[in-house]
Amino acid sequence: MHWIGRSIVLLAMLVIVAAIFWPDAWRTDRTSLPNSPTAEREAEIPAFPGISSEMPSTSEDDNPHVSEMQNPLTRSLDGMLASHGEVFKDSEGGLRDQLEDADRRLTGIKSDIRSAMRNANRQVRVPGQNSPLIMMVVLEGVTKDDLGFYSQPGKTPLLESLAEHGTVFESCYAGPSVDIARFMLMTGSGHSKGKARNNYIADMMWNSGYRALLIDGTNWMTSYERRQYDEDVQAEIDPKTGLPTKLIFNDAEAKIVANQNETAEDDISATDLLVGQSRELLMHRPSNRPVYVEFHFAVTASDPKTRASQIAEIDQAIGRLFHAVHTVRSGRSMVMIVAGLPAEDQLKGASVLSESNLQVPLMIYRSHKSSVAKISEPCGLLDVLPTLADLIISSRVPRHNGISLQPWMDGKPTSSRRFRWSNPSDEDQFAIRQGPWKAIFGPSEQLFFLPDDPRETNNVAAQHPQVLEGLSDSGPNRTKMNF
Numbered sequence: 001m002h003w004i005g006r007s008i009v010l011l012a013m014l015v016i017v018a019a020i021f022w023p024d025a026w027r028t029d030r031t032s033l034p035n036s037p038t039a040e041r042e043a044e045i046p047a048f049p050g051i052s053s054e055m056p057s058t059s060e061d062d063n064p065h066v067s068e069m070q071n072p073l074t075r076s077l078d079g080m081l082a083s084h085g086e087v088f089k090d091s092e093g094g095l096r097d098q099l100e101d102a103d104r105r106l107t108g109i110k111s112d113i114r115s116a117m118r119n120a121n122r123q124v125r126v127p128g129q130n131s132p133l134i135m136m137v138v139l140e141g142v143t144k145d146d147l148g149f150y151s152q153p154g155k156t157p158l159l160e161s162l163a164e165h166g167t168v169f170e171s172c173y174a175g176p177s178v179d180i181a182r183f184m185l186m187t188g189s190g191h192s193k194g195k196a197r198n199n200y201i202a203d204m205m206w207n208s209g210y211r212a213l214l215i216d217g218t219n220w221m222t223s224y225e226r227r228q229y230d231e232d233v234q235a236e237i238d239p240k241t242g243l244p245t246k247l248i249f250n251d252a253e254a255k256i257v258a259n260q261n262e263t264a265e266d267d268i269s270a271t272d273l274l275v276g277q278s279r280e281l282l283m284h285r286p287s288n289r290p291v292y293v294e295f296h297f298a299v300t301a302s303d304p305k306t307r308a309s310q311i312a313e314i315d316q317a318i319g320r321l322f323h324a325v326h327t328v329r330s331g332r333s334m335v336m337i338v339a340g341l342p343a344e345d346q347l348k349g350a351s352v353l354s355e356s357n358l359q360v361p362l363m364i365y366r367s368h369k370s371s372v373a374k375i376s377e378p379c380g381l382l383d384v385l386p387t388l389a390d391l392i393i394s395s396r397v398p399r400h401n402g403i404s405l406q407p408w409m410d411g412k413p414t415s416s417r418r419f420r421w422s423n424p425s426d427e428d429q430f431a432i433r434q435g436p437w438k439a440i441f442g443p444s445e446q447l448f449f450l451p452d453d454p455r456e457t458n459n460v461a462a463q464h465p466q467v468l469e470g471l472s473d474s475g476p477n478r479t480k481m482n483f
Contacts, residue, residue: 071110074103131392132333132368134205134292135325136384137318138185140218141299141343144361146311156311158319159363162336164372166365167409171378171450173433174342174360176352177424181341181360181381182220188385188400200398201385202228202294207396210292215278217270218296229294233277235270242300244270247277271297275317279324290332295321300343333368335391339384352423353431353440354456364409366391371409376451378419378433379405418471432471439471447471 069075077099148155149163150170174181180191186199199221206212206228214226216234226232232251235244243259256273258266278293297314301307318338325334340360351357360381364371382402389397390404407414416435423429429442438456440446447461447468461468 069103070107131290132335133329134335136294136337138296140341142340156315158315162365163363167371168374169362170376172362173358173380184381188382188402199225205292208394211287211289213293215274216296218298271317282324336365338363375408
């Protein structure tokens, strides 16, 4: 009887191979076509234990066999094995194991085919050898005062060494809320209530032929916003200890056992964990495509000593990550963007429109072209996307209302813009910045000359009424940061 079982398995494997490679045009049953509505429903509805995706049977059996196979063909063969158990009783277990393996392989092949088709339709241009490697570091909860190239040197020595050869933007603006700041960075646009937050930066980099990596220690992105990355690494943090409890890589999870024992010497921080994983991806998973790696760091401590320690650790981590990207660049140039985001609890109170709340760090380094400069003209996080588009010479640029900062980096600044922000909790209060002047309108009118008064302590509205009138909520060259 063993030869009957072996014959059945051989026949099943032949049918599976035919199902994979037999052209769809030869099939007469339209419901078996991959693009047919029926096939789509079969692919989208998984088989759950105890629930059959088939129509109710007219059999008199009170306990019909329910197959857990994912494909119609293997489900049918599984049903045949179940209904002829007496014939295959000596080899049923082995046959079912082989059938389950075939089902997994067939499901994997289908998934690979769908993924390849999506990728072929999406990625329209592969950049040449001159396309730079891009490293973008997003620092959440880090202010300009925390970074040595804005304030006292020595706080962040590795970042300071890069800033010495790059461009530092001294008046980069986010927005009066954390959500607005994130929206501006990812979309290159101002903020509008109710507008969907798409990750246009990652989408642009992918469509421009880049291998997009996300190394995330903040976890504020949704799964929808993460979908454009080829590889997605994030850490799940214990809010009490601040240590990672899980490492999540492309939806696969691994527990960090060292952080769950009682030995503090074994603990590993989220920064070290994520940098180690990013170095592994960069140095041991080579790719012919240029790399875009986006690293999210968060500083959550309020205690000055702990905060300084976290920032120093991040500075060292950026250095290790920079070295890893430099190692795999294969003759390509490198671009590094350091952009800040406000902390969740930073933007509160009546001073929400103050410079200390609105401004964030921004520095751009290019390995192939020295662009040492400090730019005082106002810019915003919405300018990061068009700047990246210029740096990689992308032809797949999404709609935005920012401008490229590359002319400033090349020593060719463009005309001054006018920025406007409104208070999220009081729309009658708004601020306008143009050139060296900033005005705040609301219950009272305030005017500040920022080069001499960056902390906004001296209201000069009475001395310069014509300037205050000129900064009213009308006029050309106005960029709404939130609307």
